[in-house]
Amino acid sequence: MQFLGSHVLSVDQFERGDIDKVFEVADTMAPYALRQKVTRVLEGAILGNMFFEPSTRTRVSFGCAFNLLGGDVRETTGFQSSAIAKGESLYDTARVLSGYSDIICMRHPESGSVAEFAEASRVPVINGGDGPNEHPSQALLDLYTIRKEVEHKGGSLDGLRIAMIGDLKHGRTVHSLCRLLALYKNMHVTLISPAELAMPESYIEQLRVLGHSVSISTDLSQGISGVDIIYSTRIQEERFQSKEEADLYRGSFRLNQAIYTQYCEPNTVIMHPLPRDSRADANELDNDLNHNPNLAIFRQTDNGVLVRMALFALILGVEKQVDKYSRPVNWYCSRSNQ
């Protein structure tokens, strides 16, 4: 795909070379995110950060990424009750709001809404999550994290062994991740879930057709042995008929340090799209893993900033100018030494 001036709505837009390009640019953003340098390449540009559904982390991550490039952020945080209650179409909303910024990130509760909005928008739109449908920047940051973690250990994305755990039926992130993994070679994917929460057949089928190996299990200990990456997920309670139904599955697959030590290869990387459910009855990833250096869940969210900076830079065509507008940081930064 061509990034310049384009919308980013779905992981289906990407070929392997596109992902390489995003990751290459994301790598160059690290010094800015770590506050070793400041860049003002987008000074004067405006991001319309339109979150028509509550969100803290994704919203702030996008806003922060734009600020780190020097741009300003105008924001909406919650349901756009007034105009929609007055009968405004998504077409009109898009025509109006796209007059206020250079690029828009949008989250909306309805599947397909962001693509519909993008069609009417006069500026590029990044899908920040349209209900149960797509959240492409999350998939990219997951894959970027996997690549960094395995390369750090001398591996590569090709030949990756990954176990996905939990609510594989409803989890938007594991679906998108399957789509992206399918672009690489020789994946070994283990899917661990209650039978009722299994990965939809279409994702499995696509992986297999492309020659990847997929094994299905309901046993945690067996599934997590012999993998490079454990990708744990939350029971998506909000997608069940009732809390009671969700409770049947909550806490089915708990990983803690003892289980990790017993079953996993050394340096198996642990990931999670967050938020992780740390309540006693869920506890997908126990807090005793917090000091395990292979727990990569916060490196994931940090990488999200890099990937979002890369998307902004590529779409607005400034990826080669970032350093030109850079300068040293003149304040004290604890994080730059991390």
Added chain:
Amino acid sequence: MQFLGSHVLSVDQFERGDIDKVFEVADTMAPYALRQKVTRVLEGAILGNMFFEPSTRTRVSFGCAFNLLGGDVRETTGFQSSAIAKGESLYDTARVLSGYSDIICMRHPESGSVAEFAEASRVPVINGGDGPNEHPSQALLDLYTIRKEVEHKGGSLDGLRIAMIGDLKHGRTVHSLCRLLALYKNMHVTLISPAELAMPESYIEQLRVLGHSVSISTDLSQGISGVDIIYSTRIQEERFQSKEEADLYRGSFRLNQAIYTQYCEPNTVIMHPLPRDSRADANELDNDLNHNPNLAIFRQTDNGVLVRMALFALILGVEKQVDKYSRPVNWYCSRSNQ
């Protein structure tokens, strides 16, 4: 009026020369809004964007306009429940908040509240809508759009023929627009509404006293023939006793391409303060008008940014320095070619 350091609270503040000045400055803002250039003239200045009532478009439009001049925006988006529930007076709120910014835009549900706030404020205040009362920047952007549209066709504001349609009783925007039109010469105003939703007599009276021609009609097709501008409005459901009462009038005056073609002069401009109600039972302006080049409703909202930039520049006295702090845009802008 003198703009420098002044509040903008009501359209009654303006004489014709004041409006000319705002429009002249607004014209100079176009290259910045279209992203042909960036200016940093207000870098370091802070807008207090105080919206004590939900709003997306007006709030973001003001914030965007300030960012486009290089300034920062601090914002409140919703009812200031805490302090008011604790018994704070508007006087105190104004004294406190005006210590935090260089200029304030304020929306508040109560008529007269913004003027009361402004009296205690230590910085200039722009009324962003005080309930059913005033919303002067909307009236200015409407008039600015009319002027641009008719001048584009070789006409001028003097001698304008305009039809206002819909809920003329409750519509704040048509009331303010009447006040502004009255400042020009030889207006021909046609008012089309259900009898129960007629324009209040005082507005009609003022126009007539000043020598303008006002005709009143309940017939859409007749009213829209022979005008330069059609200004359609929404049934202001929230001002009726009940939804049922509003429903009696909803959809009374629907304009679509077929009606337009049959009754309007070529190039009759279609305006609407937005949001337009696109639900099937209302549909004031049909979506089949979306590709009619005379549909100016999105040019209206774009012009809103220019007019608000002009107000900020005039009140803060930087209208002549905007270009001095300008530079080229270094990112890719789809909109600059529009």
Added chain:
Amino acid sequence: MQFLGSHVLSVDQFERGDIDKVFEVADTMAPYALRQKVTRVLEGAILGNMFFEPSTRTRVSFGCAFNLLGGDVRETTGFQSSAIAKGESLYDTARVLSGYSDIICMRHPESGSVAEFAEASRVPVINGGDGPNEHPSQALLDLYTIRKEVEHKGGSLDGLRIAMIGDLKHGRTVHSLCRLLALYKNMHVTLISPAELAMPESYIEQLRVLGHSVSISTDLSQGISGVDIIYSTRIQEERFQSKEEADLYRGSFRLNQAIYTQYCEPNTVIMHPLPRDSRADANELDNDLNHNPNLAIFRQTDNGVLVRMALFALILGVEKQVDKYSRPVNWYCSRSNQ
């Protein structure tokens, strides 16, 4: 304490020398807050302004202070419902959010929450109020105001005579202020409240142990005669079992110009942490005091910006570079002449 890279969570962190340092830096911020100069020393830095409880004045004050230093602000304004409802721990929230900014201000309804958050944060955290517990920047701005007001009249903090009035049981601000006053010499503190709303014994005890004089009274007129500072507070209705119980005490101690003239020494300074309850049944400080030049309540909130700028500058280590990045203001400022 060392400010560089440190959290500011409690007034108990401060020794007298630390406070002197904050005030010294706060003094240097006045030209920027008064818009005589602009500084861009923190251009490129990001404040995470995380208000997990509604707030307008404190939130905007912190954000404004950061903007005045040239930095950007990313913000949350309300309960972080989504992630917490999904079972996320404060530890996780802190690890994630601290990847998005250079420094965080946080307000949260639960006592101790901000300290718990700070422990997991990778960047410095300023406590913007954790329920009934601490709000250290408010205490600092109160003390800074007292110092400025009495020094203006030739006095000093040592030997200060102060009357605290109202709900001394629940008022977080008077508790913290007592802690800070205890660091100075020879305080004369008069505590005026209904017996049921008396200052908790521990605060009184600490003052007395350190040699300060504390007198307790239920009589307003007697208590306010012979003091330098009157510090009035609101009945903290939200901390009572019922509104009815709070009503028993509301309006117990009303100060107005007549009482002030009759009982106070000339130039006795009137303070209040705001919001003041101006409803007829409360009216702690009557509006007829608004033109009394000794009413310092709005100078307090203005001073809050200076103190918060000082905290940011000290924590991020730029307090000596502020002027280096300064330049003249190029827009019209009404406040610079105040």
